Amino acid sequence: MSRFEKFLAGWSLRSSTPDYEPGDVIEVMVTGAEGDRAIARIGDSTLRIEGAPGDAADTRIRVAVETWDETAHRGTGTYRETVGESAF
């Protein structure tokens, strides 16, 4: 991203329920768990993640989005790799 683009980033009204496309590979913070699946809450949308490590909570991981329901703002994805941790 160029410096000019950095100044222009965010000049929009962003939805509280962001949507993604199957095939997207995104970086997210794991925010919780549902059974043995990791959960990433992105705004008020939810991504369930298969194959994440058991201690993935509060880590930053890369996920391949497999399915996405734009009505319910929920989807599923597959864990690719851990790329970072919480800021604290």
Add this chain to the structure above:
Amino acid sequence: MTGPPDDETRDRIDDELPDGEPPEDAPDGATGDPVPVADGGFADESAEPHEPRIAFYGGKWASTVPIVFFIFWAIVQSGVLGIGDTNGLVIGALVGTILGMFLVRGDWKAYADTIFEGMTQRVAATAIVAWLWAGMFAETLQVGGFVGGLIFAADALNVGATTFPAAAFVLCGLLATGIGTGYGATVAFVTLFFPAGVLLGANPVLLFAAILSGAVFGDNLAPVSDTTIVSAVTQDADIGGVVASRFKYAILAAVPAFAAYLIMGSVLSGASLEGAAALRESATAPGLVHLISMGVVIATAVAGRHIVEAVSWGLIVAVAFNLAFGLSSVADILVFTTTSPTPAAALPFVRVGETAGVGGSLYSGAIGFFPLIVLTLLIVAMAQIMIRGGGFEAILEFLLDSVATTVRRAELTMVLGTAAINGMITINTAAEIAIAPYIARLGEKFNINGYRRANILDANTSALGYIFPWAGGVLVGYQVMVGPDGLGEQYGPEMVVNPIEVVPYVFHGWFLVIVFLLAAITGFGREYIPDRISEEVSRA
């Protein structure tokens, strides 16, 4: 910085509770297993950065007694009785600190140790250094005729009383953005631009508020500002990206603030000072050479030098200009006055007078802040007591548990939580450091991008640090007015503003908070972690 590891002090205090019981407000994580929650709930509190080390009768909330008592004292003294004496606030802080001690369960030593722990924080020292250096610099420019030069320039450029506050807002904003310290910019502008504007007929309250607004702008946007650096580093974001991403919020608040100062400048009348007309007529241009002195500070700071080095270079240039152009004598800058004749009186910085003492711009510029320095140390100590006693955590838990259930509510909580904590902790960098872990954790629970988190954190930190009468930025400007050889002594009581009167007029501060409240509600500027990744976190 806010969450040191457990040490033997904590163990000792907990062990000394009656019947060996844990504190009644022990963190959830200490009493049971974390509960997995779908969709990223907040049940796992075991990683909370703060855990109480001092137990109070009445629980965590009792640890807020010293600082709440101080704020109450400040409101009564400043707002109800109309007394703006900083030394009076020092007594209020001392009494509040003593009162809090009586509420401590067990050994009071931990409470006393926490006072020292708070006072020795680097953030307090950083503010103190900025005030001392800026005070010497601004006072040296003042004795060098800079105020007269500004009046001359304002007259020449037809900047009248009505437009002066708006101009001061812009110029103070530029200076603060350049040198990275809103406190320093406030000292310089209240010492120099404030008397010039009031003498020209500008409303003193509005002008002081405009200067504070400029300081808010600079503290918020400057890449070298300590609040900017703290906000970026604590949210895992690069400083360049943070500054670029916050420009939109800053400008959306600054434009209406500028308009408001233009409008209110024509609505509010100025003070009537005896001799103002004569001072205006005697104003001359040579003092304007100190624009170069200020330029040296800005250029050196922008070049990446430490603010101490930048202001020191500006001070050296100012002294050189004063002496080279005959703008002031050596004694105006530094003078030792003795009561008995001495051969040393031949020196340009030694005089014989009725009262022995030291004087000059270096002396009066620095000494004026001594009461505020003492107050600052006490305030950061009270804040540390609130953190160690769990009161800080209790405030945030209340906000988290009661409101942060959706991303919109989470962002509103981040805005209001940051504003509330900064409204209580006078030194805004200290408040920012304290709340930063909570902003990070709360934002990450909704995958809110680090840039967005840093912007919410810094904007509300900067704004609230310059609005209320007990805020560091307001106090430091007020101290310039009432300190030894201050504006009140030099020009008269009309040149002194009661800090509580400026509250409604710090437009940029208020508008910045409003912009972020609207941004949280509408989603303006919201970015999620998947949207873009922060570049490598670095200092600049």
